[in-house]
Amino acid sequence: MEKVIEILSELHPDVDFATADGLIDDGVLDSLDIVSLVAEIDTEFGVTVPAEEIIPENFNSAEAIFAMITRLDEE
């Protein structure tokens, strides 16, 4: 989970990702961030995020991102 927050903070140092939700709904993350995140998740966690999982619900908070990674890792 900390690693996810670290990756996010690199993209937007000014946001407190530990508490922020609505990262997509509030427009914090744009399409470029999503592409970067997907690549970073692959490098850092060895988890490939398939297109079907690239949906707003999975990226709305650090927690949601972490939950997705954990789930995909188990599959």
Add this chain to the structure above:
Amino acid sequence: MQKNILEYLEKTAVRVPDKIAFSTGKESMTFREVQTQSRAIGSHLASMGLYGESVLIFMDKHPRTVTAFWGVIYAGCFYVCLDEKMPRARIDSIIDSVKPRAVIADKKNYKAAEALSLEFTLLYDDISAGDEDADALASIRCRQCDTDPIYVVFTSGSTGVPKGVVACHRSVIDYTESLTDALGFDENTVFANQTPLYFDAPLKELMPTLKMGATTYFVPRMLFSFPVRLVEYLDTYKINTVCWVVSALVQISSLGALEAHTPKYLTTVAFGSEVFPRKQYDLWRAALPNARFFNLYGPTEATGMSCYWRADRELEADEPIPVGRPFDNTDIILLDAENKRAEQGAEGEICIRGTCVTMGYYNNYERTDEAFVQNPLNSAYREIIYRTGDIGKYNSYGELVFVSRKDNQIKHMGHRIELGEIESAAMKREDVARAVCLYNKDKKEIALFYVGEPDEKQMLTELAQALPRYMLPSYVEKMKALPLTDNGKIDRRTLIERTNRKENT
């Protein structure tokens, strides 16, 4: 003879008044509503004494926003569209250029609009709900010529100071007619718009919609992050036509969404403004074998797009996608370094001739005179052409091919180098999705940025096998994604800045 673009709206609103003209998906406006509200806005602006001047539009992308455009034109004024994401410095420089007295805002942007401290800050909901003054509107129409401006669109400008391109009714009508004809739009066309409303790019959807009684959906910007959801949106609204920048299409294909989620209704895919990486283009062609694909090319200075190529033959493995031929009533001249017509098959600067050539840059004669020049092939009478700064040539099919930006052909260590060649060499690898090559003039350094699997060292090793030594980049950076401009094109200026900041290899 048609002299005003609003005649499209007026005819269509009689023919199909209750059809949806513009929609976000959630909220829609019919042609009747668009006409009624834009006439009310025009009447209101006229009653305030606004005429023949700029009116700013400060609204989110919505059917109301384009209705405000037509309202401004009803008043005999021209619109300049702002966006909430524009930096204040850019807005200030736009205001400094067009010196507007009035701004129209939606509720969300009203405060920000007020902060601009213009003479009038108008709320869309207020001025669109009033009665129309048919006599006033008729008298305005009577006074107007088809050479009167309808918008000023600000391009980024390589020096950083935005230049406002002024376009009039006549050139937009010319564009609408030839584009609709060449791409075969009709009243069954359902567009999904991607490009921001403060450029001329969305004219591709807006104008044929008015002319043919088609429908345009404004896709929420957020969806471009989520390819599967984006395809679902296209399916939900039975979108059959997209005219998008290449990066938006690549976003879907490169994340692997196309195979399992092929847009069901898409029959026309037009793309432009950038070179389509062949691998991604081939993925799209394979996913939609029955769709018609068009490559579009053209500068804002010649009203929207100037050339098109329909993908009706297979391309060679390393053949660039041609830009084809000019739209009807547009002529392309290739000029060589001596301002003579380039030899058959030789490269030359792409110059554009015809009604599509716009009126130049607002309040900027100096820059206008540099690019909008007398046709050097004609010494008998005044004939203005637009010099694009792009290099092109004709292939063996007689199709125009874009070679590079003039600035992309560089002299480096005494050699003439085409930066695009280095990009192609980098993208030869299956696992490199995109590559961009730039030249840092100050440091005299070739820089390569790419998205893909290999690390920088592997990349350089491979390039060394494919390219002569003088073409090898001295700065190589692997990126997770390339930075994009507001329009969705690759942000070259940001990339150049990176080469200034960092030492590399």
